[in-house]
Amino acid sequence: MNLLEYALLAGLFYGLYFALVGVGLNLIFGVMRIINLAHGDFLMLGAYGAFYLYHLLGWNPLWAIPIELVVFLLIGLPLYYLLVPRLQKSGDPEMLSFILFFGLSQVIEAAAVFVFSNNQRSIPASVFGGAPINIAGQVFPVSWIVSAAVGLAGIGLIYAYLYHSRPGRATRAIMAERSEAAATGISVNRISALAFGIGIAAAALAGIFSPFMIGAIEPSMGIGITVISFAIIVIGSLGNPIGTLLGGLIYGEALMLMQTYLASWSELLPYVLLILILLVRPTGLLERAVRSA
Amino acid sequence: MLKRVVLLSLFLFIPTIAAAESSAPHEIRIGTLYAGSGAFASSSIPQYQGLRFWVRRVNARGGVFVKAYGRRIPVKLIAYNDQSQTGLAGSLYTQLITRDRVRILVADFGSVLTSVAIPLAEERQILLIDPTGTSAKFFRGNNRFLILTGLPSSGIWPTVLADFLIAHKIGRVAIIYSANDFTESQDQTLVSRIEAAGIHPVYNHAVANSTSSYTLLLHQAVARRAQALIELGYNNNDIALLQDLSAGGMHFAMVFTINPGLRVPLFLKAVGAQALGGTFTYVTPPSLAYNKVNYGLGLAAFKQAFEPWNRKHGNVPLGLSVIAGYNSGLIIQKALETAKRYDSVALRTAIRAVSGRLFTLDGLFKVDSRGNQIGEPIPLGQFFMSQEKLVLKVVYPAKVATAKPLYPAPRWGSGRG
Numbered sequence: 001m002n003l004l005e006y007a008l009l010a011g012l013f014y015g016l017y018f019a020l021v022g023v024g025l026n027l028i029f030g031v032m033r034i035i036n037l038a039h040g041d042f043l044m045l046g047a048y049g050a051f052y053l054y055h056l057l058g059w060n061p062l063w064a065i066p067i068e069l070v071v072f073l074l075i076g077l078p079l080y081y082l083l084v085p086r087l088q089k090s091g092d093p094e095m096l097s098f099i100l101f102f103g104l105s106q107v108i109e110a111a112a113v114f115v116f117s118n119n120q121r122s123i124p125a126s127v128f129g130g131a132p133i134n135i136a137g138q139v140f141p142v143s144w145i146v147s148a149a150v151g152l153a154g155i156g157l158i159y160a161y162l163y164h165s166r167p168g169r170a171t172r173a174i175m176a177e178r179s180e181a182a183a184t185g186i187s188v189n190r191i192s193a194l195a196f197g198i199g200i201a202a203a204a205l206a207g208i209f210s211p212f213m214i215g216a217i218e219p220s221m222g223i224g225i226t227v228i229s230f231a232i233i234v235i236g237s238l239g240n241p242i243g244t245l246l247g248g249l250i251y252g253e254a255l256m257l258m259q260t261y262l263a264s265w266s267e268l269l270p271y272v273l274l275i276l277i278l279l280v281r282p283t284g285l286l287e288r289a290v291r292s293a
Numbered sequence: 294m295l296k297r298v299v300l301l302s303l304f305l306f307i308p309t310i311a312a313a314e315s316s317a318p319h320e321i322r323i324g325t326l327y328a329g330s331g332a333f334a335s336s337s338i339p340q341y342q343g344l345r346f347w348v349r350r351v352n353a354r355g356g357v358f359v360k361a362y363g364r365r366i367p368v369k370l371i372a373y374n375d376q377s378q379t380g381l382a383g384s385l386y387t388q389l390i391t392r393d394r395v396r397i398l399v400a401d402f403g404s405v406l407t408s409v410a411i412p413l414a415e416e417r418q419i420l421l422i423d424p425t426g427t428s429a430k431f432f433r434g435n436n437r438f439l440i441l442t443g444l445p446s447s448g449i450w451p452t453v454l455a456d457f458l459i460a461h462k463i464g465r466v467a468i469i470y471s472a473n474d475f476t477e478s479q480d481q482t483l484v485s486r487i488e489a490a491g492i493h494p495v496y497n498h499a500v501a502n503s504t505s506s507y508t509l510l511l512h513q514a515v516a517r518r519a520q521a522l523i524e525l526g527y528n529n530n531d532i533a534l535l536q537d538l539s540a541g542g543m544h545f546a547m548v549f550t551i552n553p554g555l556r557v558p559l560f561l562k563a564v565g566a567q568a569l570g571g572t573f574t575y576v577t578p579p580s581l582a583y584n585k586v587n588y589g590l591g592l593a594a595f596k597q598a599f600e601p602w603n604r605k606h607g608n609v610p611l612g613l614s615v616i617a618g619y620n621s622g623l624i625i626q627k628a629l630e631t632a633k634r635y636d637s638v639a640l641r642t643a644i645r646a647v648s649g650r651l652f653t654l655d656g657l658f659k660v661d662s663r664g665n666q667i668g669e670p671i672p673l674g675q676f677f678m679s680q681e682k683l684v685l686k687v688v689y690p691a692k693v694a695t696a697k698p699l700y701p702a703p704r705w706g707s708g709r710g
Binding site for chain 2: 126141211
């Protein structure tokens with residue numbers, strides 16, 4: 001078996017999944033210019049949702065997709081109106097968002113400990129069927145293929161929303177220039193609230209598959225996920241949801257190659273990538289594309 | 294004249310007697326930390342729960358008997374949440390010693406959170422009870438106030454596992470271990486023992502503690518035609534490994550991981566019975582019952598007393614950590630019952646004096662001169678599937694085995710066996 005081939009293919013599946021992990025954070029930053037440091041905590045809540053649906057009702061995690069998309073979209077809308085308009089009125093919403101969402105992250109984690117306890121949880125990988133799938137002469141777990149497919153579909157849907165729907169075009173107008181968008185009659189708050197809800201729902205969607213891609217579910221997993229998401233969107237360009245796909249793929253490939261050849265150092269990967277991209281191309285790989293979008 | 298002498302004597306001695314009585318503390322202050330969140334929370338909170346249960350039991354009888362004062366004194370447990378962070382743990386241990394003035398420290402779960410307590414205890418000359426910080430490094434230096442209570446040092450853990458590999462002539466061994474003191478020392482012991490028997494690991498690799506995907510590493514072990522896959526890590530590592538083995542359809546004649554036998558309910562819920570079936574693991578109480586208990590509750594009585602209280606106070610899963618916390622309380626209790634003075638040196642001397650004679654639900658308590666627990670080797674267990682039910686049995690060494698090992702392990706269900 002060729003380990004390099006396996007690592008590259010595995011990196012592709014992981015990359016598609018990690019693009020989904022990062023896209024919600026990037027959408028929220030692109031539209032509102034705020035950093036949602038509680039992003040990983042919403043992913044964690046999505047993971048617990050799938051866990052309890054499976055363990056209490058015996059539902060396959062795929063059933064959690066429509067349920068969680070609706071539930072987390074509905075959570076995101078009022079949360080936007082509660083937090084973001086006040087932030088936007090401040091002199092430095094980006095910096096204040098760091099503090100506010102860090103606080104929110106801590107609150108969610110503490111509440112999760114209280115409700116779910118600290119024990120690690122997971123969903124048996126056999127839930128998608130036992131036999132692994134053979135692709136290009138290599139054998140991969142079904143759960144990887146499903147996670148990657150959902151990741152790709154999620155990115156595709158967000159792309160379609162942004163480029164082929166009226167609220168999506170309004171969203172891009174706000175991303176380009178918030179005040180000008182408001183001047184043209186776009187309801188900035190309504191569109192931003194929708195983007196905020198979609199961003200949080202995307203995080204929860206990624207959470208459903210985290211037991212198969214990221215490991216055990218636990219209340220403290222959020223902060224690490226947020227750091228990985230941040231690395232992915234910085235690679236692809238902050239505020240550019242399409243760049244997230246590229247960022248996710250680069251992260252996935254780098255992670256799998258590190259695990260194959262430098263396993264002891266793979267924990268450092270998000271930080272190394274962040275430093276490298278900030279030194280070499282601080283605007284991200286697709287910065288030009290976002291301006292012309 | 295005689296009357297004067299008696300009166301003078303009384304006059305002189307009464308204040309002395311009163312002073313001795315008043316110098317007895319009104320409570321025995323024990324300080325500890327627990328991880329309310331973070332990587333170690335799932336093991337730390339049960340350990341704290343076991344210690345709390347011991348405190349509740351002794352205080353229900355009016356406190357612990359303290360020989361130095363000849364009477365029972367209530368125990369006060371002062372505990373802070375270190376959130377699994379060593380930096381925070383360091384300052385909280387200091388706070389317990391300097392502000393709360395505890396005389397006895399009980400370290401938080403595991404080697405990582407214990408490591409910061411050791412230099413502080415040495416510097417401040419405080420007795421440090423270490424329930425589960427088993428890093429072999431702790432017991433190489435001259436730490437005069439350290440006592441390991443719950444488990445042997447991690448360097449001793451894999452001795453039975455190594456003997457099993459040698460006895461079954463398993464020549465192609467792949468080892469993946471997390472980069473921390475606890476598992477590195479196990480790796481060192483395992484490798485040195487099997488290499489002495491002529492078995493050279495085909496793969497021996499350290500990975501980050503946060504490793505959550507093992508598939509690539511498993512493929513490396515498969516590529517090297519490993520018969521036995523030994524993974525040495527924490528709960529999160531073991532869960533990820535068992536998931537990846539199950540999903541990836543890979544099969545090894547033997548798979549060993551540390552934690553499933555220590556926390557059976559947690560692993561059963563996390564990865565399911567099919568993924569655990571056939572897996573080799575360590576077996577400790579409560580999966581292993583010692584029947585020679587001469588101090589504290591035996592396992593059955595402990596379960597009976599602990600479970601109703603536990604349900605009302607946090608309801609943690611009953612695993613090794615709970616037993617380790619309770620056992621630490623028993624060792625403190627014995628030390629206070631037998632020490633001639635209530636200070637760290639006398640308490641540690643008392644513990645050394647009872648070493649080798651104390652048999653608790655955690656087995657024989659025996660420490661060497663460095664405070665290293667050497668009482669019980671950890672036997673090897675294996676999960677068996679019996680009528681769709683998972684059962685953990687001791688398979689090695691033969692003198693304590695309750696079943697014969699299944700080697701090569703079969704495939705159970707649709708996933709790995």
